Amino acid sequence: MDTVKYLLTEDRMPTSWYNIAADLPTPAPPVLHPGTKQPIGPADLAPLFPMALILQEVSTERAIAIPEEVQAIYRQWRPTPLYRARRLERALDTPAKIYYKYEGVSPAGSHKPNTAVAQAYYNKQEGVKRIVTETGAGQWGSSLAFAGALFGLEIKVYMVRVSYEQKPYRRALMEAYGATVTASPSEETASGRAILAEHPDSTGSLGIAISEAVEVAAQNDDTKYALGSVLNHVLLHQTVIGQEALAQLEMAGDYPDVVVGCTGGGSNFAGIAFPFIGAKLRGERDVRAVAVEPAACPSLTKGRYAYDFGDTAHLTPLVKMHTLGSTFVPSGFHAGGLRYHGMAPLVSHLVQLGLIEPTAYQQLDTFAAGLQFARTEGIMPAPEANHAIAGAIHEALRCKEEGVSRTILFNLCGHGHFDMQAYTDYLAGKLRDFEYSDAEVAMALAGLPSVG
């Protein structure tokens, strides 16, 4: 029996996003103003985001309608396929059933357009002319560039300098869509100049690039800021993934015992897992949710659950999350989308509540898993997605050891066609593992702001 695809017809595409805030036993801690250390209100965020997104950020409604204009664009590639990985199962000789949801069929090749399109739409609705953002390896920046092109919005992207220089192809994709891309840190902003004054050779980080983008948005009336992960409304938009998977598994007559996703900022993980965790919170069905992060950026497994800034220059509000400290610059590894010092507050909160099991994998293990997947299932995964694959394979091999069959669902959040250099390096034996010592983590955490 070959790999099987479960495809929903368009009329079964979700018409609302699922908001897990409605089902939480206790709400996530409030976002604080960095000066007063008091909870912020919607007005405090208005310089950065359109009001519709701010209201989504704080909403506790379970279902938030997806505007028809956004659905119309989603339908270009959604509903995305769900696959039963029969060929991988056979290669692993496991009694487990492995399903994967594939988000790489989007025009940008990842799950990021799910929120990019929504964010561009709401900005356009509120008369915004320009959106400024940051990007690491470029999945997010290219997705926002794509969405900006469709809505006639100007898109400006601060791209972490090391990726800007070493990974020119997603930058080229952004430029082809018409976006402007600047290497960060740059001379264009006070945040960038401050970093360059101290570290002229800085290769940048997501935290620095966020500072630059936030600064530009705050200073220009026609310009807003957009973030590709971490925030509640971003996670919200990604829940189309899990909702579709639920319906597709129903077609297959199945339900997952365990849902696996990779975590950087937390949005693709939330996208696949929250609808299932929600069902568990409502007492409908049990499920395990496994978050896989890189050992080289271990915010969930080695970070502290504490209030911290989202950026390096401390321009953002304070959010309670698992963090390695806002000055943490992760060691070089290839899953650029997972190189963020913090973790989505909602994911962090659910980890605290015991509803998500965090795990960390070494880079070499994830590439080995990704290649095994490519050679059986035929799809070349993004290095980020390799973490989810490694987690799923681990669960499948546990089933084999224990002689039990479980149903495993994971999110294949993007294809690796922009990341082939990483595979070349892996095959040439040039990649290495990396793990931070407790002392190094403690040092990175020493700079956390004191709150309360």
Place this chain on the structure above:
Amino acid sequence: MDTVKYLLTEDRMPTSWYNIAADLPTPAPPVLHPGTKQPIGPADLAPLFPMALILQEVSTERAIAIPEEVQAIYRQWRPTPLYRARRLERALDTPAKIYYKYEGVSPAGSHKPNTAVAQAYYNKQEGVKRIVTETGAGQWGSSLAFAGALFGLEIKVYMVRVSYEQKPYRRALMEAYGATVTASPSEETASGRAILAEHPDSTGSLGIAISEAVEVAAQNDDTKYALGSVLNHVLLHQTVIGQEALAQLEMAGDYPDVVVGCTGGGSNFAGIAFPFIGAKLRGERDVRAVAVEPAACPSLTKGRYAYDFGDTAHLTPLVKMHTLGSTFVPSGFHAGGLRYHGMAPLVSHLVQLGLIEPTAYQQLDTFAAGLQFARTEGIMPAPEANHAIAGAIHEALRCKEEGVSRTILFNLCGHGHFDMQAYTDYLAGKLRDFEYSDAEVAMALAGLPSVG
């Protein structure tokens, strides 16, 4: 109204390939033995291909059943979507209706797996252990590597040296799937050594790489050769594209007045166009079929319809086709998949019969068209596909000038995620146009073999 997707359910995926040989008013001229200049028989091709493919090559059956094992793999990404390009139509302000079939959703990102999977299957069935092939930019090589991984076949690829060196990412994809890739010309074969003896700095060509691959296959019992375009059976396998498009247009209540495809070896063009040309040949519906080739490799528009070799070392049989001569090495341009000296005999024959209109576009025009498409439809096209887009836009603008609405269908044969350097160069003003003078073409044609 936004861009609309027409998606077939899996049960409407074609179960047979369409063989246009059944509907031709006169058969295409026979393939000749290079020594005797007499028509070859199936036995002559047996060292190179499994018998099932040889029989498809000469079949005149209209419908050839797609084996269930091949259908099972097709279903991983097929049926592929057909889109009505409403956003592009609006940008062009044209009364035309533009539809495009999108083959970039395959694991390799192009239409090539349609035949790679079929060829790998038949080889596996006949006990072949290893397939040797050539590739230019790598679309074909990576697709065969993908298919080889699924069937447990060893894949060896001779890759044109200039692409091997300048475009390492599809090479990385082949290697990630487990294939062995060698830069051509190489020291591994007599054909390669002969070229290197004369031109030590040769950057290679498809014709040379074919010679190397054919030589290796002919000399090893457990090894066969595979070609990614040109041959009848390859074109046959691609007809799933046009058959699906027919059914999808029926869903849309439409039928094309004109079908547009880009032509290198001819297989993606045949894939989209042959089912429609077949309906015309059977007197059912009229259609125009427009083949768009690069002005820098103008086999249909400037070549001669004559018997020629498929390779540089003259190891292949003689086929009658539009050719620029088997020693022709096209100038550097970015649509690597269109850099072949010849054209599929079936496409050539239909051009001779007046059933296909050949056109040629300059590189810069095709990139301008591709960017306009990306910024409206959101999908970044491969440089090869940009030729089809340029042709479709030309037809749509003609409709506008004439104030008439026509239905245009084109094949978007692959995504451009591996080709972003070309877009960067285009945006930086580094690309140039190129056209051969009649004298240059005449010189290239002077070496054609004399037949009959």
